[in-house]
Amino acid sequence: QAVVTQEPSVTVSPGGTVTLTCGSSTGDVTSYHYPYWFQQKPGQAPRTLIYDTSDRHSWTPARFSGSLLGGKAALTLSGAQPEDEAEYYCLLSYTGARRVFGTGTKVTVL
Amino acid sequence: QVQLVESGGGVVQPGRSLRLSCAASGFTFSSSGMHWVRQAPGKGLEWVAMIWSDGSDKKYADSVKGRFSISRDNSKNTLYLQMNDLRAEDTSTYYCVCDNFFDPWGQGTLVTVSS
Numbered sequence: 701q702a703v704v705t706q707e708p709s710v711t712v713s714p715g716g717t718v719t720l721t722c723g724s725s726t727g728d729v730t731s732y733h734y735p736y737w738f739q740q741k742p743g744q745a746p747r748t749l750i751y752d753t754s755d756r757h758s759w760t761p762a763r764f765s766g767s768l769l770g771g772k773a774a775l776t777l778s779g780a781q782p783e784d785e786a787e788y789y790c791l792l793s794y795t796g797a798r799r800v801f802g803t804g805t806k807v808t809v810l
Numbered sequence: 811q812v813q814l815v816e817s818g819g820g821v822v823q824p825g826r827s828l829r830l831s832c833a834a835s836g837f838t839f840s841s842s843g844m845h846w847v848r849q850a851p852g853k854g855l856e857w858v859a860m861i862w863s864d865g866s867d868k869k870y871a872d873s874v875k876g877r878f879s880i881s882r883d884n885s886k887n888t889l890y891l892q893m894n895d896l897r898a899e900d901t902s903t904y905y906c907v908c909d910n911f912f913d914p915w916g917q918g919t920l921v922t923v924s925s
Contacts, residue, residue, distance in 0.1 A: 701872045736912055738855070745905060745915040746855065757911065789855050791912065798869050799845070799857040 702726045704792055706802040711810055712780045720805045721772040722790030728771035729792065735773035736791040737766055739784075746789065750775060777807070785809045812836035812914050814906050819919030822896055832889040832906030832916055840864075840884040843909030846891045848902035849918075856902070859891065860909065874900075896923045 703725040712718040722735060729735060737750040748757055750766035753773065763779045773790055790802040818830040832844070846858040859880040860869045868880050879892040889906050903918040 738912075740855075745917055747915070748911060748913045751911050757913065787854075791855075791857070796869055797860060797867075798871070799860070801847075801855040801857055804854040 701798075702792070702794055702800050704790065704800045704802040706788075706790060706805045708803070709806040709808065711808045712777065714780060714782060714809055716780050717776065717778045718780065718807065719769070720775045720777075720788055720790075720807070721769065722774070722792070722802045723772045724792055726794070729768060729773045731768065733773070733792040733794070735766065735768075737764075737773075737775045738789045738791065740787045740789065741785075749788075780807075780809050782809050812908075814908070814914055814916035816904060816906055816916040816919040819904065819921045821922045821924060823925050824897060824923055826896055827892070827894045828896060828921060830891040830893070830904055830906075830919060830921070832891075834887045834889065834906075834908075837908065837910075839882075839887040844880075844882065844889045845907045845909060845912070846878075846880060846889075847905045847907055847915075848900075849905070850899075850902045853902075858904070861889070863909075893921070896921075898923050 705723045731753050735753050738746040740746040749760045754766040765776045767774045788805045813835045815833045822828050845860045848856050861880045877895045881890045901923050903920050905918045906916045
């Protein structure tokens with residue numbers, strides 16, 4: 701089973717920009733991994749931010765964007781707000797429709 | 811309103827079985843693939859299993875293969891997870907999730923495996 705790796709933690713200043721990445725132990729992440737990004741705040745269920753690499757849900761603020769960057773999936777937060785402080789997880793799809801979540805990144809806005 | 815409500819969690823001894831349920835409403839359940847995802851206390855998310863909309867195919871994570879079984883009853887808009895031979899490492903909050911854009915998520919049900 702593949703291992704999907706994310707940065708354990710990042711800190712961003714209010715109004716600043718940060719990019720989280722999501723790498724696969726099997727090689728480059730491509731659009732065929734259909735990358736998802738989720739936000740989870742303490743005590744809450746996760747919420748989908750980005751699907752299929754770069755598509756936002758209707759509730760996803762425009763300051764969040766998804767892309768492929770250097771063989772990884774990436775989530776960029778531009779103009780960080782205090783309410784963006786949370787854990788962020790990516791999800792990749794593999795052969796046979798199996799999914800693997802990333803290890804998660806804790807984002808601190810400070 | 812689109813909603814998923816899990817139930818069936820609780821405290822169970824190692825080696826025993828438990829069945830989780832997930833009641834769906836507000837969307838066409840019978841047209842949607844469904845997943846179970848779990849999260850151990852203080853840990854990250856782990857994908858557990860998926861079932862096709864018509865139940866014709868099922869996929870499992872290596873960690874639960876052969877012990878867990880996902881199923882559904884489209885006439886009742888309900889998803890199930892039969893968990894056998896439970897281990898301490900299965901202790902988690904279990905979420906059901908719709909495959910359509912991986913949303914919505916239920917509120918989760920806590921399973922604790924302990925003697």
